[in-house]
Amino acid sequence: MDVRSLYAAQKYAASLPAMEPDATQKPSLQGSFAQAAQDFVGTLREAEQTAQQNMAGDADPHALVEALAQSELAVETVVAVRNKVVEAYQEILRMPV
Template identity: 60%
Template sequence: MDISALVAQNYAASKTATAPDGSSGNAFIGAAQDFMATLRESENTAMAAMTSGTDPHALVQALAQTELAVQTVVTVRDKVVEAYQEILRMPV
């Protein structure tokens, strides 16, 4: 069996396995939209609490959700930067 044909066949098989599909791209877009929606809701709740004196419990809950969302985004960002730096350290 020709080794170059075998290599080409394995490369083609692995290329489809690592190719991004629409679902993963949509997952990142959906996560970003959820994050922005959480921030907007918290801002609206905070403005309502300051102007019309709405429920303070709702304000605390919205701020806790915002804090959790920001911590999650920062953790993901740190992991992406760490992975990028690891790639840069790879010998060529």
């Protein structure tokens, strides 16, 4: 074994822990989806509150446009995720048993 391959093996062994996920900070899939759903609902509620304040004349029109843009982006993201889930489910149904 020459010096270069020994050095490469040592560097690989040293960097191996960096490639493995940290077990103490391992988020669950259910928790991730729950947090995403809560963020989505929060975004829609904020947009609704801003729209109501604007109708009452208490909100800045710029804040309304910003809130509506954020809610539109959130809805488009949720629809895209839903479409991917449905597509994956349909692909599973097409698999031969």
